[in-house]
Amino acid sequence: MNDEQLLRDRLNEVVVPPMGSILDRAVADGERRVRRRRTVTASAAAVVSLGLLVGVPTLLPGDRDPGGASPVNRDIPVAAAPSTAPAGLTCRTAGALEKPKNAEDVVVAATDPTGRYAVGNGSKGQDFVPFLWTDGKPERVPYPEASGEMIDVNSAGVAVGRGSDGGSGPDTFFRYADRKIVELRMPAGEWTTHGWPQINTAGDVLATIQPQGSSEGRGAYIVLWPAGSVEPRKLPLPSNATSDIVSDNGIVAGVLRNREGREGYDTEDMQSLPEGTAEDGTLAYVWDLAGKGRRLETPAGWSSAGYGISSDGAWVTGGLWNDAPGDPRSPETGLWNVGTGKLVAKIAISDIGSAVSTAGQVLTQAGGVYGTDGERIAVDGDTLIRGMTDTNRFIDEKLRIWQC
Amino acid sequence: MRPERVREFVDFVSGRLPRLHRTAYLLCGDRHLAEDIVQSTLTALFVQWKRNTTIENADGYLQRILVRRYLDERRRRWFGVLLGDRLPDTPARPQAAVEERDALMTALRTLPNKQRAAIVLRYYDDLSVEQTAELLRCSPSTVKSQCSRGLIALREVLQTEMRVQS
Numbered sequence: 001m002n003d004e005q006l007l008r009d010r011l012n013e014v015v016v017p018p019m020g021s022i023l024d025r026a027v028a029d030g031e032r033r034v035r036r037r038r039t040v041t042a043s044a045a046a047v048v049s050l051g052l053l054v055g056v057p058t059l060l061p062g063d064r065d066p067g068g069a070s071p072v073n074r075d076i077p078v079a080a081a082p083s084t085a086p087a088g089l090t091c092r093t094a095g096a097l098e099k100p101k102n103a104e105d106v107v108v109a110a111t112d113p114t115g116r117y118a119v120g121n122g123s124k125g126q127d128f129v130p131f132l133w134t135d136g137k138p139e140r141v142p143y144p145e146a147s148g149e150m151i152d153v154n155s156a157g158v159a160v161g162r163g164s165d166g167g168s169g170p171d172t173f174f175r176y177a178d179r180k181i182v183e184l185r186m187p188a189g190e191w192t193t194h195g196w197p198q199i200n201t202a203g204d205v206l207a208t209i210q211p212q213g214s215s216e217g218r219g220a221y222i223v224l225w226p227a228g229s230v231e232p233r234k235l236p237l238p239s240n241a242t243s244d245i246v247s248d249n250g251i252v253a254g255v256l257r258n259r260e261g262r263e264g265y266d267t268e269d270m271q272s273l274p275e276g277t278a279e280d281g282t283l284a285y286v287w288d289l290a291g292k293g294r295r296l297e298t299p300a301g302w303s304s305a306g307y308g309i310s311s312d313g314a315w316v317t318g319g320l321w322n323d324a325p326g327d328p329r330s331p332e333t334g335l336w337n338v339g340t341g342k343l344v345a346k347i348a349i350s351d352i353g354s355a356v357s358t359a360g361q362v363l364t365q366a367g368g369v370y371g372t373d374g375e376r377i378a379v380d381g382d383t384l385i386r387g388m389t390d391t392n393r394f395i396d397e398k399l400r401i402w403q404c
Numbered sequence: 405m406r407p408e409r410v411r412e413f414v415d416f417v418s419g420r421l422p423r424l425h426r427t428a429y430l431l432c433g434d435r436h437l438a439e440d441i442v443q444s445t446l447t448a449l450f451v452q453w454k455r456n457t458t459i460e461n462a463d464g465y466l467q468r469i470l471v472r473r474y475l476d477e478r479r480r481r482w483f484g485v486l487l488g489d490r491l492p493d494t495p496a497r498p499q500a501a502v503e504e505r506d507a508l509m510t511a512l513r514t515l516p517n518k519q520r521a522a523i524v525l526r527y528y529d530d531l532s533v534e535q536t537a538e539l540l541r542c543s544p545s546t547v548k549s550q551c552s553r554g555l556i557a558l559r560e561v562l563q564t565e566m567r568v569q570s
Contacts, residue, residue: 003555003558003559003562003563004527004555006562007523007527007555007558007562008527008528008530010508010562011430011508011524011527011528012528014426014429014430014506014508014509015506016425016426016429016438017429017435017438019421019425019438019439019442020439022421022425022439022442022443022446023414023417023418023421023446025443026417026442026443026446026447026450027410027413027414027446027450107545109545121545123548128548128549128552147552149545149549164553196546319541331541350538352541354543365537365542365543365544366534366538
């Protein structure tokens with residue numbers, strides 16, 4: 001019997017302690033909650049009205065931005081004017097990546113902005129089998145341990161991945177270039193990986209690392225391995241920030257968690273959240289490498305997170321969640337203009353943006369592509385896309401290439 | 405809420421309650437916390453039930469809420485916030501002796517929260533990789549990765565039990 005089936009059987013055999021009268025309590029609590037919501041809604045409306053009358057500016061000179069380690073600086077370097085893709089793209093096939101031999105379920109994880117390189121992973125049992133494609137030709141990345149997972153690649157063909165020895169040892173990040181794997185060192189102490197790092201055009205790799213034995217980013221901090229270096233550099237970002245994406249011009253996009261750091265928790269937005277809001281709500285943020293931060297627009301009562309940044313640092317995509325009590329918290333996809341901090345598109349598709357092109361096209365985790373207007377770009381009907389370039393070129397789940 | 409709507413709610417939930425409770429217990433490994441999570445999940449559904457005459461995919465809604473409550477609850481504990489009127493668990497919980505007898509539960513507790521959630525959703529609730537990814541707000545490859553690592557961590561316990569049985 002294999003491990004998976006054995007585990008299925010055993011999970012069904014676990015002796016579960018008896019439960020109390022949960023259903024009765026839930027109904028009673030639900031009745032109370034419904035009554036309380038009416039009251040809270042009325043109170044919240046009153047607070048909003050008062051705020052409008054007083055007209056307090058959202059940011060005063062000398063205010064400290066909760067997302068940054070230093071006073072607010074609106075001069076984070078960004079592209080002057082983000083470009084947008086033309087509407088009504090039509091797409092045609094433009095070949096396919098060659099399918100690697102002796103690997104199952106090979107899926108592309110990312111492409112570089114030009115489309116010349118792609119990385120992806122097959123599987124062998126429970127382990128990843130990593131690949132790099134150059135001009136459509138695959139090569140197996142010779143990761144020496146049990147499982148190597150390719151994550152991203154830049155336009156020079158330098159890739160980044162995460163490796164595991166398959167045992168109890170911590171995961172590590174590695175760069176792959178010129179057919180050589182170089183492990184990215186961790187700081188002194190016992191650290192492990194957290195998240196999936198991007199690599200920018202120069203070759204900088206940014207990641208969040210966390211103490212071994214920790215999870216969910218507790219005790220984590222953000223480090224940068226500068227191009228060509230394997231030594232980590234701790235960035236002066238807030239202790240409650242997590243990120244693994246950095247643009248070519250040094251903009252870091254990510255998440256500010258509001259619970260651990262008081263600065264983030266006391267922001268104006270969070271104070272205006274309605275009762276029952278997730279107290280660990282997150283906010284999408286951008287910082288420069290010196291730690292100067294800017295909050296990306298998040299509707300009141302919502303949490304947000306930045307998961308992808310365009311190579312020129314002009315766009316960020318990620319997720320938005322309604323924190324209202326009782327809401328199923330299905331995600332929506334967000335697209336932000338970094339220069340203005342404005343939420344440009346909020347797409348209600350129960351999906352999360354994971355990558356964004358310099359033209360503001362968003363690739364979601366589920367494989368959809370959306371324009372800055374929030375409309376889906378039908379690359380080929382409902383074909384799921386796994387890789388996106390800055391040149392309207394896409395790679396689908398069957399390794400086919402599409403030029404739009 | 406009208407009595408017939410409450411009755412509909414109770415009918416709908418009753419049949420699903422044991423499975424929900426087991427999922428919650430496998431996720432958190434704590435009798436009281438599992439009850440809290442399930443109760444909170446049902447309360448959320450009740451509020452929605454009040455608002456809507458029909459809830460599209462109510463089973464999926466229940467699962468989403470349950471997982472979010474579990475993850476939210478874990479975070480609250482990490483940040484040292486005591487919510488409500490419950491005292492935090494102490495090492496000498498009354499049910500601890502029963503729980504500790506199950507090596508699998510003990511091993512499950514050592515997994516990071518999302519890894520444990522991925523394992524439970526995939527191998528107890530029989531959700532697909534994609535469904536699990538949606539619930540955990542991550543990519544399918546992340547789910548595969550989490551399950552892979554979780555299985556490796558649990559393998560020793562499972563294989564030991566196999567050897568003992570044979």
